[in-house]
Amino acid sequence: xxxxxPSNEGQLYLFNESSRESAKAxxxxxxxxxxxxxxxxxxxxxxxxxxxxxxxxxSDDIHDMIIENSxxxxxxxxxxxxxxxxxxKSTDFIKLKPQRQMFFMYEKxxxx
Numbered sequence: 001x002x003x004x005x006p007s008n009e010g011q012l013y014l015f016n017e018s019s020r021e022s023a024k025a026x027x028x029x030x031x032x033x034x035x036x037x038x039x040x041x042x043x044x045x046x047x048x049x050x051x052x053x054x055x056x057x058x059s060d061d062i063h064d065m066i067i068e069n070s071x072x073x074x075x076x077x078x079x080x081x082x083x084x085x086x087x088x089k090s091t092d093f094i095k096l097k098p099q100r101q102m103f104f105m106y107e108k109x110x111x112x
Contacts, residue, residue, distance in 0.1 A: 020061065023055075023056075023057050023061065024057075024061050024064065024065055027055070027057055027061065027062060027065040028065045028068065028069055031062070031065055031066060031069065031072065031094075032069060032071045032072055032096060034047075034050070034051065035047075035072065035094060035095065035096050036096060038050070040095060040096045041093055041094070041095035041096070042093065042094050042095075043090075043091070043092075043093055044074070044088060044089065044090050044091065044092045044093065044094055045090040045091070047094050048090065060085070060086075063085035063086065063088050064085045066085065066088065066094060067082070067083070067084065067085040067088075070097075071096055071097055072094060072095070072096060072097065073094075073095055073097055074088055074092050074093065074094055074095075075092060075093045075094075075095060076089075076091075076092055077091050077092070077093075
């Protein structure tokens, strides 16, 4: 989901319900992988800047997948943890939890 290229689509990319669920499933795996490749923690504003040109997914879906993912946490600038997707702010930090699931250690195959 984070490898979307609008120039390859040729038209506006719109989600139907099954496509949206599939995109969310991809985001669930792709976001922790992206954070890991970026140093394990990012300012949300930097995360947005890096991914919004890479995915057609809606910000609500991105936030939902961040909160639902057991390998991620969102930390406020005061150090507390966000527990609600709609409370995430650009000044928060997204980070990998110290104890993660094993499957994120494996690379996702790249398209050639």
